[in-house]
Amino acid sequence: PDEEYIEVMDDCMSFPGLLVKVRRRKRCVIHYKNEKWEDCSMRLEGDLSELLQHEFDHLDGILATMRAIDNKSFFF
Numbered sequence: 204p205d206e207e208y209i210e211v212m213d214d215c216m217s218f219p220g221l222l223v224k225v226r227r228r229k230r231c232v233i234h235y236k237n238e239k240w241e242d243c244s245m246r247l248e249g250d251l252s253e254l255l256q257h258e259f260d261h262l263d264g265i266l267a268t269m270r271a272i273d274n275k276s277f278f279f
Contacts, residue, residue, distance in 0.1 A: 211253050213267040223267040224276035227253045
């Protein structure tokens with residue numbers, strides 16, 4: 204996995220109006236199967252990488268508030 208991180212202000216429809224400063228990997232790779240059930244992969248960087256990590260967290264029951272860098276990372 205990529206060891207380079209970015210800090211972003213994450214917002215989520217679960218908490219309208221709240222921004223949370225989180226640390227995410229700058230790049231990631233997603234592996235999936237297409238509609239023909241063929242193996243595929245996609246390399247993502249920057250905003251798209253952050254978005255995928257945010258949504259993947261939701262699948263594991265993790266919210267942006269749980270990824271806050273520290274207790275001063277919340278902004279309305």
